[in-house]
Every structure is written in C-alpha cells, then in structure tokens.
Amino acid sequence: MKIELAQQKPWKKIAAISLFIALIGYATFAVSSKASKTVDIANLSFQTVSNGPLDIYSGAYGEFASARERLLTAPALGKVAEILVRPGTKVTPGTIILHLTNPKLEQEVSQAQGQLAQQQAQLEAFKYEQQSERLNYQGRIADIEAEIEKAQLELSVNENLMNLGVSSKIELQRAKLAVKQETKRLKFEKQKYQQFIEMQGYQLTQRDITIVQQASQVALLEKQLADMQVKAGITGSLQTLEVELGQSVQLGESLAKVGSDKELIARLRLPQHQADQIDINAPVIIDTQKGKIAAHITRIESVVSNGSVLAEAVIDGELTSNARPSLAISAQVFVMHNDKATFINQAPGLRPRSKQALFVRTSSNLLEQRSVTFGELSQNKLVVTEGLTEGEEIVSSDTSKYNQFSQLSLNN
Template sequence: MKIALTKKQPWKKWSVIASFTLLMAYAGYSVSGKATKSVPLSQLSFQTVVQGDLDIYANAYGEFASAKERLLTAPALGKVAEILVRPGTKVSPNTIILQLSNPRLVQEVNAAKGQFAQQLAQREAFKYEQQSERLNFQGRIADIEAEIEKAQLELSVNKNLLDLGIASKIELQRAKLAVKQESSRLDFEKRKYKQFIKMQGHQLTQRDITITQQQAQVNLLEQQLDDMKVKAGISGSLQSLDVELGQSVQLGQSLAKVGSDEELIVRLRLPQNQADQIDINALVLIDTQKGIIKAHITRIESVVSNGSVLAEAVIDQALTSNARPALSISAQVFVRHQLAINYIEQIPGFRPRSKQRVFVRDTNNTLIQRDVTFGELSGNKLVITAGLQPGEQIVSSDTQQYSKYQQVSITE
C-alpha cells in the first residue's frame, strides 16, 4: 500500500511568527509611550517659570473673637424673673440682661439695715452716757478743789491765830494735813479722769468698728440685691445666654457671656508643617471678604489638633464693616523671605508639596512629560523645588487626554 506524504510549507509558519512579533512590538511601542500625538497650539495655555525673591506665606483659617469677654454669674441664689436681652443684641456696660428674684435676700437686706440703724442709735445713746459720766467725774474734781480751798482757808486762819497766840500748833498741823490730803486726792482724781477719757475713747472705737462692719454687711447685701439686675458690664454684644425664664440658679452659676465688638482679636489654625517656622509678631493678612486687614501673631500654642496649631493675632488696622465676633476669615501668615526661588502662578490641579508629572514645552515646539516637585503655595505663587528651570514653560491647560503619550507635538 502506497502512502502519500504531504510536503511541509515552512513559509506559513514564519509568516505567523513575524506577524505576532510585529504586533507585540507595536503594542510595546505604544505602551512605552514612544508614540506621538499632535495638538493645536490654540488649545494650549502655558505658564512660564520665574525666578526671583518671594515672601512665603502660610494659608490659615480662623475667626474673629472678642478681645474682651465677660462671664456673667449669679450673685446669689435666685430665680430668673425676667429676660430683657437676647444673644446678638448690642449692649452697653449698664444694659440689664436679665432680672433675678430672691425674696429671702430682700429680707436679709432689710434686717441688716434695721440692725445698722439700731447700732447707730445705741452709739448716740452711749455717747450721752459717756458725757454724763464725764460730768460726774468733773463734779467730784470740783468738790475736791472746793475742799482744798476750804482747807487752805483754815490753814491761813490758824497761822494768823497762832501768831496772835490764840491757836495751838496742833490746830495748824491739822490744817496743813487737810490741805495735803485734799491735794493728793485731787491729783489722784485727775489721773483717774484722764484714764477714764481714754477708756471711753476705746469704747467708742469698738462701737464704731461694729457699726462699720454692719455698714459693710449692708453694702454687701445691697450690692447683691442690685446685682440681681444682671448687667453687661462692658460694651459689645451678648454672645450667649445660658438660662431660661423661671429657672432657678445657684450662687456663681454661669448666666451669660458678653464680648466686645470693636476690640477684636483673630484666632487662627496654622498648618502643622509650617507652624514651627512662624515667629511671634509675624505679619498676618486677613481677608474678610470686604477687604484686607493687617495683624500680627501674639501667641502660638504647642498642641497639634487635627493637623493644625492654634494661634492668636492682634489687629493693627481699622476693621472692615462686616467684622464681628465669630466671623470666619482666611489669612496669609508670613513665614520667611526666600531669595532666588523658582515659581509659577497657581494653576488648578497643581498641588502644593507634591510631585506631579506635567508637560513641558521644549525648544522644538514639542511637549515632553517630566516629573516636577512643587513646594509651598504662597498667595497665588506655587514654588518649584525640582524639575524645572527659569524660563521654561509648562502646560497650564487640561492635558489629561494626552497623559498616555510621552511626547506631544504642537501644530500651528
């Protein structure tokens, strides 16, 4: 039996291999980005890299706050009888925010006043008693002085009689002794009287001290009663009210808070990665949507919260018309002055502190993808730390559709 063998055709095998190889090479060529694409110049916009000195500012956000705040607390036990002002209302120091009532405090004031009046009356009566006692002392002294005059008269008579030989020497000695005794008695009474006057002065001082203490008690209670009319104390606006009508309150309990309107400060949240570069007294530019206000940093906290650090700034210029406590603001805080730095105008899509791939225009009118590292954003200036040189142009228009191409040619 004859078996016919089919002749092999190697060219077909090599044709398949060659086609597959070409297909893979094209795919690799496309994937590797060696393929090119053309784009009209009219569809592109560019930013030129600039080199120069630049003030670096950190972006911050925050709000205005009252430079002066006053917490209003209950001066005594009481109940909220009347609310006269609601939060947001402009107030002056004498504006009554609310009225508290406490009948027992009223009774205490009246009782203290009555006791004070009683002590005043007792003091007056005591002064009359002291005057009467002084008169009694003076009367006794006058009696002794009269006895001395009488004794001196008898002594004189006895001397004359003795000279005439009528009186005896014993009578003369008795008269002298009487004068001496009465004189000693007078001296003793006068010394007692001086001590008595000093004692009366101390007694009166004690009563005055008691009256002064009672007067202070009356004043304290009257002040407490007057403080039941809770007043703002400063000019500004009522920021919060912590009680309701009819509510009972304890001594020292928080009632409301008042803050100044014209004297404001700024509370800012600084980026954590720039906070340690910012100095006290650093310039702050505050945007209130109605103008830019200058301020300066006065305090920076050390605690980091949610990626930011709290700081305070004092305002150095007149406020805009919309400035008020709790108004949200944005701000630029001066960090440092940088010499000979590369930067471009901010372009949407270019992120600060990131590394991105962008199209750069070369001298052959071709766009070439390049890795560029961006630094800080200061105002509308985006710092370039690597990947670009001064004078080079990068595409600022949307090139997302060309991102798969390594190069893109520009057509006129």
C-alpha cells in the first residue's frame, strides 16, 4: 500500500511564527512600561534626609484636672433647705454652696451655751466665797498675832517686876506660857491657811477644766451649726453637686466637690511602648490649641489600660486663657536625646512606626522605589530607622498612582 503524507502549507507556519513574535513583543512592552515611567518634576515635592542631634518626644493626650480638690461633706444630720450654687459656677472660699437645717442641733447649741454661762457664773460665785474664807483666815491670824503681842507685853512687865522683886516667879512663868501657846496657835493657823490656799487653787483648776471642756463643746456645736451653711473653702469652681433640694443627709455624707481653676495638673495617657522609657521630671510640652505650656512629669502609674499608661504632669509655665479642668489637651513628652538621628520632616502619608515604599531620587535623575522603615514621630520630625541615608532626597508628595513602577524618569 502506498501512503501519501499531506504537506503542510508554508503560509500557516509563517503566520504562527509572526503571532509568537508579536506576543513576545507585547509582553516585553508591558513589562518595560511597568518598570519605568516619565513624570514631570514640577508636579513633585522633595525633601532631603537629615542626620544630627534630635530630642525624641512621645505624643500623648489627656486633660487638665484640678491640682486642689475639696470634698464637701455634711457636718451633721440635716436637710437641704437651699441650694445657692450649681456645678460650673466660679466660687471663692467664702461662697455658700447650700444651706442645711437641723432644729435639734440649734437646740443643742442653745443648751450648751446656757450650761457654759451657768458654769462661768458659778465660778465667779465660788471665787467670792473663797475670798470670804481667806478673809476669815486672815482675821483669825490677826487676832492670834494680837494675842501674842499682848502676851509678850505681859511677859515684859513681869520680867521688869521680877527684876525689882515685886512680881512672883509663877506670874512670870504664866506669861511665858501664854506667849508660847499663842505662837503655836499662829503657826498652826498659818499652816491651815496655806493648805486652804492650795486646796482653793485645785478647786479653781477643776472648775476651769470643766468650763474649758464645756466651751469646747459649745465651739464644736457652734461650728457644726455654722457649717450647715456649706462653703466652698477654696477658690475655683463647683465641679459636682450630689444632693437635691429637700434631701435628708447623714453626718459625713458627700454633698459636693470643688476644684481649683488656676492650680491645674495634666493627666496624660502615654503610649505603652514608650512609658517605660520616660523618667520622672521629664519635660512636657502641652498644647491647648491656644498656646503651649511647659510642664514636667511627676507620677507614672504601672497599670496599662487600653494600650496606654496614665501619668501626671505639674504645670511649670503660664496657663493659656482656655485652660480649665477637663479641657482635652495633647502633649509631647521627652523620652531621650539621640546624638546621631536620621530623620525627615513629617509629610502627609508618612506614618511613624511603619514600613513604606517611597521614591528616592538617584544621581542619574531617576526616582527609585525603595522600602523605608520609620520610627517615632518627634515634634514633626520622623525618625528613619532603615532605608535612607543622610543627604538623599525623597518624594514627599503623593505618588500612590505610581506604586506599580519600580522607577520613574524625571522630565525637567
């Protein structure tokens, strides 16, 4: 059997080869078009990478709080009879916030004052009685002294008569005995008088102590009664009011809270990853939208809440006009000083603590896409940790539409 092979037509082969070449050319053009593109340099913004000393600050947010706060409590049982000030009102130490009433307390004050007056009157009467007793003692002593003088006179007469041989010896002895007896009576009476004076002193001291105690009781009750007019106690503003008109309150129950307006502290929430690098007394720059205020860290808590750590800062500089308790603020907290930091100015789209693709200008007037790692943002300076060196220029304008290109040619 004779087998004949069909001969392939040459035009089909040529067409297949041409199609293959065309596909290769298109693929080459597509790849080259993604690898490079020409852009107008006038439409781009550049900035140069710097290297040098840089203070690293951590961003924080928070609010002002009163440095001085005073909790107002009920001085005694009572009922809220009048409310004179509402929260948010400016107050001074003598401003009356509310008035409490307690008729029983008023009666106790009156009774205590009456008892004090009675004890003071009894003390004065006792002093007059004791003065009369002292006079009686002094009178008896004077009588005895007169008897002694009389006995001494008789003794002297008898001695003279004895010398003349007129008086008898027994009369002389009787005169001597009289002088001796009256002298002993005088000594005894003076001892009794001295003991009476000492006893009177103790009695007066005891009565004075009783009066002082009663006076203290009166002062305490009077203060409780006066405190029923609840005063602010400090200069600032009324922050909270926890009672209503007509409400009965117990001794020590919380009524209101007053906080200072001019004496403020800043309560800041520090990022958890930087809180352990911040020291006590670290400088702080607070921004209130109406100016910046200097401060320093005084306390850092150890508890982490929602990725942040609470800290307190004391104000060092002058407050801005809008500073008040609970005002939301932002702050920059000093972390450390870096002598050789690589950094650029912050620009839209550049994010701290991230890795991003940026276009870097080369010596051959091309833009080369490069992966750059950023660190912390400190006072509008973005730290570069990897991918850039000092003196290089990066495109700081938006180039997101060119991200598919690895290179860009610059058209001057």
